[in-house]
Amino acid sequence: ENKIIIVEGYTDFISLNNAGIKNVIATSGTALTEEHARLMRRYTSNAIVMYDSDSAGAAAAIRGADILLENGFEIKICTLPHGQDPDEFVRSHSEVQVKEIIEAATPLIDHKLQVLQKDNLEFFNKKISM
Numbered sequence: 001e002n003k004i005i006i007v008e009g010y011t012d013f014i015s016l017n018n019a020g021i022k023n024v025i026a027t028s029g030t031a032l033t034e035e036h037a038r039l040m041r042r043y044t045s046n047a048i049v050m051y052d053s054d055s056a057g058a059a060a061a062i063r064g065a066d067i068l069l070e071n072g073f074e075i076k077i078c079t080l081p082h083g084q085d086p087d088e089f090v091r092s093h094s095e096v097q098v099k100e101i102i103e104a105a106t107p108l109i110d111h112k113l114q115v116l117q118k119d120n121l122e123f124f125n126k127k128i129s130m
Helices: 009-016 036-040 056-070 086-092 097-102 109-128
Strands: 004-007 024-026 046-049 074-077
Touching: 004 009, 009 024, 009 086, 036 074, 046 109, 056 074, 074 086, 074 109, 086 097
Parallel strands: 004 024, 004 046, 046 074
Antiparallel strands: none
16 A cells, blocks of 8 residues: 554554554554664655554654654654544444544644644633633
């Protein structure tokens, strides 16, 4: 498929694989490294990062995406509903819905802009309510 889907853990990997999505790599936690990126780059230059939707997962997705970017990848970020990880999402949705959310992944620059806009809006709203 000329793309890989990067998840954090083995349960995420297994669930996606069981749902028919075979081009998945698990980095065993949020520890995506330069070496991982170099190995993956042998097979494709397109990556979709699909980490947990909590704040730790979101931060890890950006860190990992930056490593991938430095290694020549085109990166998209797959955003899951709040509080879900890939395993939970796959187990509670159809194969079609899983494929749709992967296809809807956002290019890295757009994702970063969305995060900045959200953070600025939250900051602005806090200032007004004070």
